[in-house]
Amino acid sequence: MKQYAADYTPQEMLVAAGSRQLEDNKVIFAGTGLPMVGITLAQLTHAPGIIPVFEAGAVGSSLTRGLPLSVGDSRTSCKAHYMQGLSSAFELTQRGFIDIGFIGGAEIDPYGNLNSTMMGCFPEEYQKPKVRLPGSGGAGDMACSCTNTIIIMAHEPRRFAPRLNYYTSMGYFDGKPGARKAAGLQGNGPARVITTKALMGFDEETKRMKILATMPGETVASVQDMTGFPLLVDDNVYEFEPPTVEEIGLIREVIDPLGYFVKKTLKSS
Structure with a gap:
């Protein structure tokens, strides 16, 4: 019988929810940070056969030497099936061998397009942003070519915008039928958006x-209140199960004990 944790942070809920969306024996391209934590948690619980792919070229790693601080960290090579380099890793996406691209973003719109380039201005003011973000890295390519993508991010009104400041990683463009194919993209697009407040998908037609689900303590109304555009609601929306004692123990004690990516306590207001 599952034992649910009584004490956990929104970030820990986010990682647990992300981990549960990952199926066993799937090939998953790992973004930096929380996606790496979620993949490792899945490997240690319900999906030991996951094959992670890292941008620097490691394929099939087991992160038993500690959590990498980036996708180019030497620890991504631990127990890897093989290593060939960046070009080889992205060749796998273009040949259709990556089931899921697991990525994050700073800003998202109603159609799953992501911005991780800049905030506080629009493209016509590209040289004068209020905030310059890290940029695409490999996320733009992953969004183009992976069979599907899963997006993981914090849920705040400023992050969920009707119009992005910059289009870094493409989702469903403007939602028109065939928009991705017309642009030459081979992947199917985003399948899930996992946030600190909800699990979301995308309507098949629009x-x-x-x-799809609200996180513990949230409601459809509270999720909508924290979103900068109207959300659709699934007919069978449900409440997501909280993290288990096992999941929280693994995150805090095994995967990220120093709290590089997952904070153990909430910031004081």
């Missing part, structure tokens, strides 16, 4: 973001 490609607009849709609430």
Whole structure:
């Protein structure tokens, strides 16, 4: 019988929810940070056969030497099946061998397009942003070519915008039928958006973001209140199960004991 944790942070809920979306024996391209934590948690619980792929070229790693601080960290090579380099890793996406691209972003729109380039201005003011973000890295390519993508991010109104400041990684463009294919993209697009408040998917016809489940303590109304555009709501929306004692123990004691990516306590207001 599952034992649910009584004490956990929104970030820990986010990682647990992300981990549960990953199926066993799938090939998953790992983004930096929380996606790496989620993949490792899945490997240690319900999906030991996951094959992670890292941008620097490691394939099939087991992160038993500690959590990498980036996708180029030497620890991504621990127990890897092989290593060939960046070009080889992205060749796998272009040849259709990557089931899921697991990525994050700073800003998202109703159609799953992501911004990780800049905030506080629009493209016509590209040289004068208020905030310059890290940029695409490999996320733009992953969004183009992986069979599907899963997006993991914090849920705040400023991050969920009707119009992005910059289009870094493409989702469903403007939602029109065939938009991805017309642009030459081979992947199917985003399948899930996992946030600190909800699990969301996309409507089959309109490609607009849709609430599938609310996180513990949240409601459809509270999720919508923290979103900068109207959300669709699934007919069978449910409450997501909280993290288990096992999941929280693994995150805090085994995967990220120093709290590089997952904070153990909430910031004081």
